[in-house]
Amino acid sequence: MSRLPRFALPALVAVLAAVLGAVVALQGNRPEPLRKALVLDSPRPLPVFSLTDHDGASFDRARLEGHWTLMFFGFTHCPDVCPTTLFTLARVAEQLGNLPDQDRPEVVMVSVDPNRDTPEILASYVAYFHPGFVGVTGDMPRILGLTQAMGVAFAYTPVEGSEGGYAVDHTASIFLVDPTGRLAAIFGSPHVADDIAHDYRLILESRQ
Amino acid sequence: MRLVIVAVVTALLSACSPGAPPASPSVSDSWIREAPPGAGMTAGYMTVVNPTDREIEIVGVRSEDFGSIELHITTTEDGVAKMRAQDSVTVPPGGMVVFEPGGRHLMMFDPVRPLGEGDTVMMTVVLADGSEITAESKIARGAHTHHEH
Numbered sequence: 001m002s003r004l005p006r007f008a009l010p011a012l013v014a015v016l017a018a019v020l021g022a023v024v025a026l027q028g029n030r031p032e033p034l035r036k037a038l039v040l041d042s043p044r045p046l047p048v049f050s051l052t053d054h055d056g057a058s059f060d061r062a063r064l065e066g067h068w069t070l071m072f073f074g075f076t077h078c079p080d081v082c083p084t085t086l087f088t089l090a091r092v093a094e095q096l097g098n099l100p101d102q103d104r105p106e107v108v109m110v111s112v113d114p115n116r117d118t119p120e121i122l123a124s125y126v127a128y129f130h131p132g133f134v135g136v137t138g139d140m141p142r143i144l145g146l147t148q149a150m151g152v153a154f155a156y157t158p159v160e161g162s163e164g165g166y167a168v169d170h171t172a173s174i175f176l177v178d179p180t181g182r183l184a185a186i187f188g189s190p191h192v193a194d195d196i197a198h199d200y201r202l203i204l205e206s207r208q
Numbered sequence: 209m210r211l212v213i214v215a216v217v218t219a220l221l222s223a224c225s226p227g228a229p230p231a232s233p234s235v236s237d238s239w240i241r242e243a244p245p246g247a248g249m250t251a252g253y254m255t256v257v258n259p260t261d262r263e264i265e266i267v268g269v270r271s272e273d274f275g276s277i278e279l280h281i282t283t284t285e286d287g288v289a290k291m292r293a294q295d296s297v298t299v300p301p302g303g304m305v306v307f308e309p310g311g312r313h314l315m316m317f318d319p320v321r322p323l324g325e326g327d328t329v330m331m332t333v334v335l336a337d338g339s340e341i342t343a344e345s346k347i348a349r350g351a352h353t354h355h356e357h
Contacts, residue, residue: 076244079251079316080282081289083244083350084309117246124245153288159315160278160293172289189284190310 031206036187037199043182047149051110051138054123059136061181068105068204069177070196073152075113075168076125082109084191085172086129091193093130096200103204105176110146111137112154112170150175150183176203231259233299235333235343240316241350242325252277252314252345253307256333258299265336266297266305273329275318282310291315296336309350323347 046061053059070089074082089107096104109126111117114137117125122135137143147154154170174196176185185203187196238254258264269277279294297312299305307313314331323329325347333341 076246077248078291079241079243079247079249080280080291080309080313083241083247083251087350121246125247128244153286157290157292167291169288169290171287172284173287188287189289 032202034199034202035195036192037176037185037196037203038188039185039203040183043178043180043184045180045182046177047145049142049146049149051136051142051146052119054119054126054135054137056119059134059138064177064179064181066179067102068179068200069108070105070200071108071110071150071175071177073110073112073147073154073170075111075170076117076121077113077165078168081172081189083129085174085189086126086133088191088193088196089133089174090130092196092200093132095193095197099201099204105200106134107132108134108136110143111135112143112147112152112168114138114140114143147171176200178207233258233260233264233335233339233341235331235341238331238343238345239348239350240314240323240329240345242323242347243319250316250319251280251309252316252331253309254314254331254333254343254345255304255306256297256299256341257304258301261301263301264299266299266333267295267336268334269314269331270334271316271329271331273320273323274316275320277317277331278315279312280315281312325349 046064048061051059053063070092072085072089074085076082086109093104093107107130109122111122117135117137119135119137122137126133126135152171154168156166156168159165159167172189174187174191175183176187178184185199187199234257236255236257238252240252241250243250256266266279269279271277279297280291281294282289282291284290293315297305305312327347329345329347331343331345333343335341
């Protein structure tokens, strides 16, 4: 120590402090990373579609405009994945409840089982999870028009335990549609409410 | 020194099995999701623990409150969730199998009475060797999952 020049130690401390300061500053400027959302580089406009909401009213692309939408595809005779996802989305809605009205997402479940999921059945089903949720159904060709455009796959498989019963294999992702009706981001499963709410806020901020 | 070790080992052993007969397979944390309106069927969940030194095989579950119950598993491939029936589920020696939302579950068909949150249902888990484990399951809305703490 005694062999070092007199100013070596203070100089070293100064250099260390500068480096530390730069690292902290860099981290402060770095955007917080998304936890789960896959954000599309260029949002993809949804096609024109014409479906029916759980009140029997028309549900088309214009209904997606002016607010964000979290869209999920499912069916009411789904005992495991769909209720779990809808409870998660209810918690997401709760966590985003402190946002201004126009920034809160509308949650929409589109049925991939329109033969069983009438508007009446969907009305009581989605409301069970959250009073603000919207159930959407329609003729199979119209459902396909939307699912194919969004890259949503579904297929029917028989359920052994029930006569004539079937389940629907379906894409379990949650889709984020922006206020101009464009697909902006996709959340893959498994779904965690904290992560979806966190990423939603970040995406919202990046668009303001 | 040897005496001390013997004493410690004895204490540990007795802590694991406090004088009771050898531990047998058990069912814990079992609950059944309240069926949302219009759903017609629902799912049940449980943890099956096998403290024995031999594997056990779950071959069925029954309850007087449901027409039939099947062992199912949800798997997700390429983002597509698929639900499939399984003939049996094996629990390794000294291990456990967890039935939880988004994974293994009991598919519960045709409830014979209206079941709402807070109701209880007796279930019997049947093993391949013919033995049975009885468990009491609470009906719950199921807003919480293991993924969400």
